[in-house]
Amino acid sequence: MGGTCIELKQLEFRWPGATSPLLHIPELTIHRGEHVLLRGASGSGKSTLLSLIAGIHQAAPEQVFVLGKDLSKLSQRQRDKLRANEIGYIFQQFNLLPYLSAWQNVVLAQQFSPVRRQRLAQQSKNHEQLAKQLLQQLGLNTEDLDRPAHQLSVGQQQRVAAARALFGNPALIIADEPTSALDADHRDNFIEVLFTACKQHNITLLFVTHDGSLAHHFDRAIELNEINTARREAK
Numbered sequence: 001m002g003g004t005c006i007e008l009k010q011l012e013f014r015w016p017g018a019t020s021p022l023l024h025i026p027e028l029t030i031h032r033g034e035h036v037l038l039r040g041a042s043g044s045g046k047s048t049l050l051s052l053i054a055g056i057h058q059a060a061p062e063q064v065f066v067l068g069k070d071l072s073k074l075s076q077r078q079r080d081k082l083r084a085n086e087i088g089y090i091f092q093q094f095n096l097l098p099y100l101s102a103w104q105n106v107v108l109a110q111q112f113s114p115v116r117r118q119r120l121a122q123q124s125k126n127h128e129q130l131a132k133q134l135l136q137q138l139g140l141n142t143e144d145l146d147r148p149a150h151q152l153s154v155g156q157q158q159r160v161a162a163a164r165a166l167f168g169n170p171a172l173i174i175a176d177e178p179t180s181a182l183d184a185d186h187r188d189n190f191i192e193v194l195f196t197a198c199k200q201h202n203i204t205l206l207f208v209t210h211d212g213s214l215a216h217h218f219d220r221a222i223e224l225n226e227i228n229t230a231r232r233e234a235k
């Protein structure tokens with residue numbers, strides 16, 4: 001699969017003020033191009049782990065390597081740059097800009113990333129058209145492409161967030177329950193578009209869902225409570 005995408009070594013994390021660590025993961029390796037499902041009970045720390053891998057929050061030193069980079073050796077600015085260039089993050093709360101249209105929210109993904117812009121330039125100079133194509137592949141109707149995000153349904157917003165993550169083909173997609181607001185038809189279409197893009201561009205996928213019916217799409221499933229020893233230590 002061509003190397004390692006994510007490597008955790010003795011990762012330990014506790015939220016400020018918490019009496020015990022939420023996460024202690026002795027080891028986890030995810031290879032480039034792998035499609036991995038992350039499962040775990042509500043409140044077990046899945047979103048927290050994703051935010052550590054994305055460099056949004058920081059673990060203790062020398063424990064999270066992403067695309068060969070030791071996040072502890074990067075400044076906040078360098079971590080933000082790595083995320084902008086190489087990580088597409090589909091947040092649980094979408095984080096769309098409400099007064100920008102669906103396609104403008106997607107195009108925003110490359111604004112802070114020269115690397116994504118370069119990759120897009122190989123496809124087309126017309127970013128508006130590329131964003132609209134991607135949104136249509138994800139099942140948005142033509143009349144919704146120019147609609148401001150706050151006027152879209154929750155399921156439509158979820159697909160805009162997915163298009164923004166995919167735009168410019170980052171090396172890693174982190175998806176936190178990205179299908180929770182979709183009905184069965186839109187969910188199947190979403191999964192097909194996401195997996196096709198990931199396979200085509202060798203994108204690593206780390207995906208959290210409570211939907212057991214999606215497991216067969218992935219190379220492997222990780223149960224957070226099996227790799228996280230913190231909870232057991234706390235008992």
Ligand SMILES: Nc1ncnc2c1ncn2[C@@H]1O[C@H](COP(=O)(O)OP(=O)(O)OP(=O)(O)O)[C@@H](O)[C@H]1O
Binds near residue numbers: 016022040042048049
């Ligand atoms: N910003 C924060 N500050 C302090 N504690 C937090 C913060 N974010 C999350 N937590 C705590 O960390 C624990 C794990 O939360 P997290 O959101 O990572 O769980 P999760 O497995 O993603 O849950 P869910 O499946 O319900 O989304 C919870 O006890 C939560 O209260």
